[in-house]
Amino acid sequence: MRKKILVLGGSFGGLTAAFEVKRLLGERAEVTVIGKEDHFVFLPSLPWVVTGRRQGAELTLPTSTILARRRIHFVHGTARNVDPVGMRVTTDTGSHDYDYLVIATGPHLANEEIPGLGPEKGHTHCIFTLEAARQSRDAWQKLLAAPGPLVLGSTQLASCFGPYYELIFELDHELRRCRMRHKVPITYLTSERCLGHMGIGGLGPSRRFIEDEFAQRDINAVVSRAVTGVEPESIHLDDGSRLPFKLAMLAPPFRGVAGVADLGNPRGFIPVDNYYRHPQHANIYAVGVAVAMAPREPTPVPTGVPKTGHMTIRMAKTAAYNIAADCNNTAPVAVEDLNVLCLMSMGKTGVMMFADPVLPPRQKSLLKTGRWVPWAKAAQERYFLWKMRHGLSRLP
Numbered sequence: 001m002r003k004k005i006l007v008l009g010g011s012f013g014g015l016t017a018a019f020e021v022k023r024l025l026g027e028r029a030e031v032t033v034i035g036k037e038d039h040f041v042f043l044p045s046l047p048w049v050v051t052g053r054r055q056g057a058e059l060t061l062p063t064s065t066i067l068a069r070r071r072i073h074f075v076h077g078t079a080r081n082v083d084p085v086g087m088r089v090t091t092d093t094g095s096h097d098y099d100y101l102v103i104a105t106g107p108h109l110a111n112e113e114i115p116g117l118g119p120e121k122g123h124t125h126c127i128f129t130l131e132a133a134r135q136s137r138d139a140w141q142k143l144l145a146a147p148g149p150l151v152l153g154s155t156q157l158a159s160c161f162g163p164y165y166e167l168i169f170e171l172d173h174e175l176r177r178c179r180m181r182h183k184v185p186i187t188y189l190t191s192e193r194c195l196g197h198m199g200i201g202g203l204g205p206s207r208r209f210i211e212d213e214f215a216q217r218d219i220n221a222v223v224s225r226a227v228t229g230v231e232p233e234s235i236h237l238d239d240g241s242r243l244p245f246k247l248a249m250l251a252p253p254f255r256g257v258a259g260v261a262d263l264g265n266p267r268g269f270i271p272v273d274n275y276y277r278h279p280q281h282a283n284i285y286a287v288g289v290a291v292a293m294a295p296r297e298p299t300p301v302p303t304g305v306p307k308t309g310h311m312t313i314r315m316a317k318t319a320a321y322n323i324a325a326d327c328n329n330t331a332p333v334a335v336e337d338l339n340v341l342c343l344m345s346m347g348k349t350g351v352m353m354f355a356d357p358v359l360p361p362r363q364k365s366l367l368k369t370g371r372w373v374p375w376a377k378a379a380q381e382r383y384f385l386w387k388m389r390h391g392l393s394r395l396p
């Protein structure tokens, strides 16, 4: 009998899992992706949308078209509830039965947890969705026309730090190119315990590297602080101080999304074992940002562990393999440790950071700088979009 495999979320994790399970099981599987958005966006290039180096259309693929090529169904909708006993997902348009479920719904960006935060109801911008990055680009253009203090960084419980480091270096570079840097004081505000920590205790010498770069570029840092509220042009911090800004772009706290949160921990992230299976429901898998991953050690201000695109793809392939193994009555594979690779563009130069495993202590870590990094990042973007366009999940 054909197995019904339902995937929630149509991004890095969801598309990779769907393509891979279809490749492994072929016509023995009826694979359906339910996605809130009807397009895939290559998120790592969103900092370049803010600077104008990329337009959104260059980073976007139509989900239904790329899935149809591999005979995978697409439902454009939002999962509202999972019934793990009845093995059914309810969406805003109907309900869907499954034999296996893959949760790849990413984060809920919880602006509502900090008064005044966020582009919709607050006073800060964000770069975590294409729409938000476009709004940030417009706000950046306004800052260039009427310069003033710029604040970038991450609030408490954010779990994706790299993009704001990348953007702060890119914007510093842009300002110098326009000979305006002296008109725009820049501050990096973060919940991280130290610069370069990134929620994972740093990657090799990332702390020293970021501190040196900030010193050379005259970027002020406010570290290990929580944001208690935001007013127009003023950020309130947990030590009672205020940070003035003309433009602020801040990563919000992360939560799991509402439709799957009942299966998760108190913040809605889904616990998994080394097979990426839910510990209580063996036919439910979770991958990517939706997964619960505890930091190695508590930090004075709580931060989340980032789950990068590379990590997400590895999780998605593992989940797909294990679903196929279960269907074939063969042994599943376990992943003990993931590694992390980060390419950060910094204007004309950039940095590559690698850490294995993600959380310390580490077997290996590496940090290399050079003008080749922005090129490598652009090549990675082209390669990944090509791979997704053709459903080639088997490739690295």
Ligand SMILES: Cc1cc2nc3c(=O)[nH]c(=O)nc-3n(C[C@H](O)[C@H](O)[C@H](O)COP(=O)(O)OP(=O)(O)OC[C@H]3O[C@@H](n4cnc5c(N)ncnc54)[C@H](O)[C@@H]3O)c2cc1C
Pocket (backbone or CB within 6 Å): 008, 009, 010, 011, 012, 013, 014, 034, 035, 036, 037, 043, 044, 045, 046, 047, 077, 078, 079, 080, 104, 105, 106, 107, 127, 128, 129, 160, 162, 163, 257, 259, 260, 287, 288, 289, 290, 307, 308, 309, 310, 311, 312, 341, 342, 343
């Ligand atoms: C600005 C930025 C820069 C980044 N840079 C890098 C980088 O350089 N290198 C790197 O490796 N990683 C990078 N990352 C991280 C990488 O993008 C993530 O690891 C990856 O997107 C995680 O994939 P995901 O599928 O788990 O979640 P997401 O990409 O967040 O996708 C989740 C999907 O689920 C959908 N969804 C949400 N709720 C529901 C619901 N209820 N029902 C149905 N669908 C739902 C969402 O609309 C979305 O399409 C970056 C991320 C950002 C935001």
